[in-house]
Amino acid sequence: MYIPSYYEFCCKVKTVAGHGTLERIPGLLEAMGARNPMIITDKGVSQAGLATIVINAIEDKISIGSVEDDVPPDSDLKVVNHIASIYKKKACDSIIAVGGGSVLDTAKGVNIVVSEDADDLMQFTGAGALKRELKPLIAVPTTAGTGSEVTLVAVIADHDNNRKMLFTSYFLLPDAAIIDPRMTLTLPVHIAAPTAMDAMTHAIEAYICLSKNPLSDAHALEAIEMISNNIMAVMEAPDDGDARLALGTAATLAGIAFSNSMVGMIHTLGHSVGSVCHVPHGTCMSILLPYGLEYNMHKVGDRIAELLFPLAGAKVYATTPRQERAQKCVQYTRDMNQKLYEATNGIHARNLKEITDRDQNPMVPQSKLPEIARTALGDGSIFYNPEALEYDDCLMVLTAAWQGEKLDQSKVRKG
Amino acid sequence: MEHFVEIKPGRKLLKRIFLSINLWFVGKAIQAAAKVDDEVKQEFDALPDGFTFSLGAFPNGPYMVVGKNEKGVVKYMGSKIDTVRLDMKMSLKSIECLFLLFTFQESTPVANSMDRLYVDGDIPHACSIVRIMDIVQVYLLPKFIAKLAIKRYPKWSLKRHTWNRLMVNLRAIAGF
Ligand SMILES: [Fe+2]
Numbered sequence: 001m002y003i004p005s006y007y008e009f010c011c012k013v014k015t016v017a018g019h020g021t022l023e024r025i026p027g028l029l030e031a032m033g034a035r036n037p038m039i040i041t042d043k044g045v046s047q048a049g050l051a052t053i054v055i056n057a058i059e060d061k062i063s064i065g066s067v068e069d070d071v072p073p074d075s076d077l078k079v080v081n082h083i084a085s086i087y088k089k090k091a092c093d094s095i096i097a098v099g100g101g102s103v104l105d106t107a108k109g110v111n112i113v114v115s116e117d118a119d120d121l122m123q124f125t126g127a128g129a130l131k132r133e134l135k136p137l138i139a140v141p142t143t144a145g146t147g148s149e150v151t152l153v154a155v156i157a158d159h160d161n162n163r164k165m166l167f168t169s170y171f172l173l174p175d176a177a178i179i180d181p182r183m184t185l186t187l188p189v190h191i192a193a194p195t196a197m198d199a200m201t202h203a204i205e206a207y208i209c210l211s212k213n214p215l216s217d218a219h220a221l222e223a224i225e226m227i228s229n230n231i232m233a234v235m236e237a238p239d240d241g242d243a244r245l246a247l248g249t250a251a252t253l254a255g256i257a258f259s260n261s262m263v264g265m266i267h268t269l270g271h272s273v274g275s276v277c278h279v280p281h282g283t284c285m286s287i288l289l290p291y292g293l294e295y296n297m298h299k300v301g302d303r304i305a306e307l308l309f310p311l312a313g314a315k316v317y318a319t320t321p322r323q324e325r326a327q328k329c330v331q332y333t334r335d336m337n338q339k340l341y342e343a344t345n346g347i348h349a350r351n352l353k354e355i356t357d358r359d360q361n362p363m364v365p366q367s368k369l370p371e372i373a374r375t376a377l378g379d380g381s382i383f384y385n386p387e388a389l390e391y392d393d394c395l396m397v398l399t400a401a402w403q404g405e406k407l408d409q410s411k412v413r414k415g
Numbered sequence: 416m417e418h419f420v421e422i423k424p425g426r427k428l429l430k431r432i433f434l435s436i437n438l439w440f441v442g443k444a445i446q447a448a449a450k451v452d453d454e455v456k457q458e459f460d461a462l463p464d465g466f467t468f469s470l471g472a473f474p475n476g477p478y479m480v481v482g483k484n485e486k487g488v489v490k491y492m493g494s495k496i497d498t499v500r501l502d503m504k505m506s507l508k509s510i511e512c513l514f515l516l517f518t519f520q521e522s523t524p525v526a527n528s529m530d531r532l533y534v535d536g537d538i539p540h541a542c543s544i545v546r547i548m549d550i551v552q553v554y555l556l557p558k559f560i561a562k563l564a565i566k567r568y569p570k571w572s573l574k575r576h577t578w579n580r581l582m583v584n585l586r587a588i589a590g591f
Contacts, residue, residue, distance in 0.1 A: 377539075380534075415567035
């Protein structure tokens with residue numbers, strides 16, 4: 001057990017998880033003095049009928065001020081300011097965010113603007129710009145992956161100036177997270193697989209990276225075990241509500257873990273593949289996970305070895321010799337990707353060259369790897385990774401992940 | 416906020432002086448390394464002209480300010496943060512955190528990652544500055560201490576380890 005000489009841990013999000021928990025929303029809002037919530041969601045979520053499920057569950061107990069489903073796949077500054085103006089016009093007093101990462105980010109951005117009674121989010125950039133509680137915000141995640149329902153950041157893109165702004169404050173934490181399996185029951189398996197692996201990566205990186213602490217560790221270990229035990233159940237029976245609930249709960253656990261200990265190079269490289277080639281985040285995570293473990297093996301092999309227990313269970317852990325556990329853990333994540341590949345009829349990519357868009361065109365040409373490596377050097381998560389990463393290191397890992405070959409651990413530069 | 420009696424005011428003043436001297440020297444060394452070391456030069460070249468940043472302890476300092484002027488020349492700009500326009504502020508959460516950092520009681524990467532560093536500015540720029548600081552630390556510190564301060568001690572050429580090191584230290588002391 002590693003106990004740092006100093007650490008902070010904060011999770012003040014009330015979590016309401018279980019079957020039929022959407023119906024609790026009016027009561028929760030009422031307790032916070034809110035009567036006229038705005039629902040923020042996106043087109044995909046509303047077309048899947050999820051917004052309707054939420055509305056049906058609450059409308060006889062509370063009036064809904066407005067339903068906004070205009071959130072783009074990538075949160076946008078103008079959209080935030082626009083939704084904030086509608087919020088004010090319709091005299092809303094709280095927000096229910098129904099969706100994945102970008103909906104949550106947008107809702108957090110809107111909440112800053114309306115709570116501070118401003119009209120432009122840009123007034124609140126920079127550390128310490130937020131000084132008081134915001135309006136009530138309830139998060140209803142629909143993906144079981146991002147963990148945004150328990151994180152204190154909001155990433156908003158300013159597309160006009162081609163940059164991403166990061167807002168970080170404990171005030172951005174939602175007041176409550178509702179984990180209701182009805183929200184993920186219809187999520188197709190080829191999306192459920194990578195999003196669950198995103199959550200898995202949050203937990204694993206939280207456990208092996210530099211900012212780990214005993215409180216985040218506890219959340220991470222439980223999350224890994226729950227995902228490992230339930231991911232194939234969902235693949236085999238997508239309508240298994242209990243397994244969906246387990247994945248949703250695990251994503252929240254993993255979110256609590258990584259927002260209190262941060263993530264490392266798997267996210268560093270994954271963010272960059274995502275921003276250069278527009279690959280969905282979870283897909284990048286699944287592919288890069290084994291490589292992030294291999295690259296850091298010489299620094300944190302003991303921590304990786306410990307992960308074999310929640311990942312593979314007591315029996316495998318006990319029958320694997322101590323010095324082989326870390327490598328076995330890497331192999332286990334590769335095997336998981338293989339099983340997910342088979343369960344999704346080959347849609348779940350196992351390496352970067354296998355990723356295709358809807359028209360079956362490859363999304364990550366090998367010629368883009370240098371650009372991805374350069375982009376990675378500007379990602380803040382690089383500092384939380386146990387081993388240093390320079391341009392050549394990023395390129396080496398990306399090349400192996402592109403080919404789908406194991407990382408040659410003897411080539412990893414050591415200090 | 417006032418602390419309890421364990422910390423005597425005298426010690427706090429000493430800490431302040433110690434840190435001010437350290438920051439002053441690191442600032443000077445960054446200026447020197449920008450002239451002597453190719454990698455540091457490259458990192459600064461990638462930053463916009465006129466880019467100015469500070470490093471110090473929140474909220475009352477001490478601080479150091481380093482900036483790149485319109486011609487791309489990197490200069491140590493003193494210890495005052497309120498008289499210059501800053502593009503980026505990097506601050507340790509308190510003077511105690513900064514002290515831990517400069518006395519190597521904890522490795523820099525661990526300290527950086529333990530919720531102690533506030534960054535106010537563009538993250539990619541902050542990444543450049545941290546890489547520059549890593550290189551400067553290798554120049555200023557003996558290997559066995561530098562190993563605590565950075566994640567991976569670099570394999571440099573003999574010239575970089577000897578001549579460049581000498582030049583960075585001389586220039587920092589002499590201030591040119
Ligand atoms: Fe993620």
